[in-house]
Amino acid sequence: xxxxxxxxxxxxxxxxxxxxxxxxxxxxxxxxxxxxxxxxxxxxxxxxxxxxxxxxxxxxxxxxxxxxxxxxxxxxxxxxxxxxxxxxxxxxxxxxxxxxxxxxxxxxxxxxxxxxxxxxxxxxxxxxxxxxxxxxxxxxxxxxxxxxxxxxxxxxxxxxxxxxxxxxxxxxxxxxxxxxxxxxxxxxxxxxxxxxxxxxxxxxxxxxxxxxxxxxxxxxxxxxxxxxxxxxxxxxxxxxxxxxxxxxxxxxxxxxxxxxxxxxxxxxxxxxxxxxxxxxxxxxxxxxxxxxxxxxxxxxxxxxxxxxxxxxxxxxxxxxxxxxxxxxxxxx
Amino acid sequence: xxxxxxxxxxxxxxxxxxxxxxxxxxxxxxxxxxxxxxxxxxxxxxxxxxxxxxxxxxxxxxxxxxxxxxxxxxxxxxxxxxxxxxxxxxxxxxxxxxxxxxxxxxxxxxxxxxxxxxxxxxxxxxxxxxxxxxxxxxxxxxxxxxxxxxxxxxxxxxxxxxxxxxxxxxxxxxxxxxxxxxxxxxxxxxxxxxxxxxxxxxxxxxxxxxxxxxxxxxxxxxxxxxxxxxxxxxxxxxxxxxxxxxxxxxxxxxxxxxxxxxxxxxxxxxxxxxxxxxxxxxxxxxxxxxxxxxxxxxxxxxxxxxxxxxxxxxxxxxxxxxxxxxxxxxxx
Numbered sequence: 001x002x003x004x005x006x007x008x009x010x011x012x013x014x015x016x017x018x019x020x021x022x023x024x025x026x027x028x029x030x031x032x033x034x035x036x037x038x039x040x041x042x043x044x045x046x047x048x049x050x051x052x053x054x055x056x057x058x059x060x061x062x063x064x065x066x067x068x069x070x071x072x073x074x075x076x077x078x079x080x081x082x083x084x085x086x087x088x089x090x091x092x093x094x095x096x097x098x099x100x101x102x103x104x105x106x107x108x109x110x111x112x113x114x115x116x117x118x119x120x121x122x123x124x125x126x127x128x129x130x131x132x133x134x135x136x137x138x139x140x141x142x143x144x145x146x147x148x149x150x151x152x153x154x155x156x157x158x159x160x161x162x163x164x165x166x167x168x169x170x171x172x173x174x175x176x177x178x179x180x181x182x183x184x185x186x187x188x189x190x191x192x193x194x195x196x197x198x199x200x201x202x203x204x205x206x207x208x209x210x211x212x213x214x215x216x217x218x219x220x221x222x223x224x225x226x227x228x229x230x231x232x233x234x235x236x237x238x239x240x241x242x243x244x245x246x247x248x249x250x251x252x253x254x255x256x257x258x259x260x261x262x263x264x265x266x267x268x269x270x271x272x273x274x275x276x277x278x279x280x281x282x283x284x285x286x287x288x289x290x291x292x293x294x295x296x297x298x299x300x301x302x303x304x305x306x307x308x309x310x311x312x313x314x315x316x317x318x319x320x321x322x323x324x325x326x327x328x329x330x331x332x
Numbered sequence: 333x334x335x336x337x338x339x340x341x342x343x344x345x346x347x348x349x350x351x352x353x354x355x356x357x358x359x360x361x362x363x364x365x366x367x368x369x370x371x372x373x374x375x376x377x378x379x380x381x382x383x384x385x386x387x388x389x390x391x392x393x394x395x396x397x398x399x400x401x402x403x404x405x406x407x408x409x410x411x412x413x414x415x416x417x418x419x420x421x422x423x424x425x426x427x428x429x430x431x432x433x434x435x436x437x438x439x440x441x442x443x444x445x446x447x448x449x450x451x452x453x454x455x456x457x458x459x460x461x462x463x464x465x466x467x468x469x470x471x472x473x474x475x476x477x478x479x480x481x482x483x484x485x486x487x488x489x490x491x492x493x494x495x496x497x498x499x500x501x502x503x504x505x506x507x508x509x510x511x512x513x514x515x516x517x518x519x520x521x522x523x524x525x526x527x528x529x530x531x532x533x534x535x536x537x538x539x540x541x542x543x544x545x546x547x548x549x550x551x552x553x554x555x556x557x558x559x560x561x562x563x564x565x566x567x568x569x570x571x572x573x574x575x576x577x578x579x580x581x582x583x584x585x586x587x588x589x590x591x592x593x594x595x596x597x598x599x600x601x602x603x604x605x606x607x608x609x610x611x612x613x614x615x616x617x618x619x620x621x622x623x624x625x626x627x628x629x630x631x632x633x634x635x636x637x638x639x640x641x642x643x644x645x646x647x648x649x650x651x652x653x654x655x656x657x658x659x660x661x662x663x664x
Contacts, residue, residue, distance in 0.1 A: 030480045030482070033377070037374045042367045045454055046466070050424055126385055
């Protein structure tokens with residue numbers, strides 16, 4: 001039965017996905033899924049991960065990859081102040097014979113869906129030369145509460161959740177010569193940065209809290225603080241000033257960067273994949289919001305600069321210079 | 333500016349997409365799109381088209397490809413009885429240098445969005461070895477009105493909209509030796525089947541009408557009548573009997589099949605890509621529904637058989653035989 005193999009694989013995937021979930025009227029397996037949106041606005045985003053561009057099979061397990069693929073998509077919803085609800089997964093696979101890899105990938109996707117409080121409601125599978133994972137996510141946000149990239153106002157404080165540079169240090173470590181990797185992977189810092197690279201978190205609660213606190217603009221740090229800050233400034237038609245001394249660089253990132261002779265500031269500004277949130281918020285709410293994030297989620301919030309009229313600059317040792325768009329370009 | 337190229341291409345794409353549309357609160361260009369779902373249930377589906385698997389660049393223009401990519405996704409919504417509303421487009425591209433190709437593709441996507449009454453609200457772009465187009469669509473259906481594949485009941489009539497086999501004949505013609513192609517492409521039938529292959533339509537109004545008429549199960553014919561009928565029967569835990577003599581094979585498909593020495597019945601059963609709707613409906617509503625489709629959309633509706641207790645069979649010249657799952661398997 002030549003036609004059975006694809007349907008068989010889809011049947012196997014359906015078995016690992018839970019069919020019963022709040023708001024799901026028709027789950028995975030039909031022409032389309034049907035869901036109940038409630039009274040909220042619906043928030044939509046999509047991201048594609050391609051083998052050799054976003055990941056290589058020898059440096060990430062199928063389970064970690066599945067977990068990460070869903071999480072980084074949801075990070076875009078968090079950056080709107082939205083809560084994730086549903087996901088669609090389209091896969092490109094070099095061969096249907098990879099059933100075990102696909103099931104492991106779906107194990108990670110399902111684990112992430114559980115962590116994120118959402119449901120996978122549909123998908124597609126196709127042959128392709130590289131492994132491709134295209135995820136579309138659906139979230140909900142109270143009407144009028146979505147935070148875009150375009151509302152930042154001069155005078156707003158620039159804040160960032162969590163720490164920066166760990167995922168980039170983890171990627172640098174994974175790409176280093178074997179001897180360096182062997183030495184560093186035995187340290188706590190080495191393990192921490194590799195985990196940051198393989199298992200990023202999406203700051204959903206933090207995004208909702210920042211939205212409620214009155215964030216005027218917000219973005220998730222997927223391509224690096226520098227390029228993502230440039231994007232906010234361009235969309236909001238404002239400038240920004242940030243301070244090197246205030247960047248919340250992860251201690252583990254500093255330690256691994258030292259060992260690999262890399263500049264930790266460069267990792268924090270241009271490394272990408274932190275999936276922390278960068279937000280512009282009124283100065284007076286920085287402190288109360290910091291307390292809320294610490295109390296509710298154990299997350300830190302750091303003021304790294306402010307929104308200005310024009311020009312994107314970075315202050316280092318009392319001197320100001322233009323901040324280059326040193327983010328990661330998929331096509332570079 | 334190495335980081336500018338991707339953002340530049342995204343900016344160019346945003347310019348061809350209309351930002352103002354009913355229900356769109358935050359359009360393309362932010363972390364995620366925000367839309368207003370109204371009081372309906374939300375219907376979600378995704379499909380991935382891969383170069384070398386679903387299309388080749390030398391047989392379809394970027395504009396036709398864009399139009400087709402959105403239309404075939406929406407066909408899945410039509411098969412639920414839903415109306416399309418929003419779309420997300422994730423692209424994998426061998427090189428960012430293909431700006432002109434991407435803009436032409438988006439021209440076709442936008443044209444289809446206009447034809448289908450929907451809005452493209454987001455997307456992603458990545459490098460990849462092959463061209464990959466992953467589309468996710470969001471539709472709306474009145475609560476409780478979605479038609480799944482799983483409700484068919486013994487005794488229901490099996491009906492199909494439009495005609496079958498033209499797209500498969502078009503594909504066969506495109507793959508034929510140059511002399512055959514030259515001869516056939518000068519005929520009306522040749523042009524018609526090639527157009528059916530390149531520019532399929534999604535049967536949205538027909539799907540809504542069939543849903544209202546009380547369809548118990550519905551599917552769109554993407555992989556071929558045989559395999560798609562097997563899917564409905566498996567999901568509904570029923571059987572079916574169809575009759576060769578009643579298949580609405582397109583006249584142009586018969587003509588081109590004759591010229592290429594192909595079996596038109598085989599094209600109709602196993603060719604795929606017709607994107608017509610196959611539905612199970614109560615016998616007594618076949619006639620009134622046929623009239624409604626003709627009047628409202630100029631579409632035909634043909635009764636090709638009925639739902640039975642078990643076994644999927646085809647009747648030819650008075651003899652019954654099992655209907656093979658001769659549909660197209662992406663991995664075959």
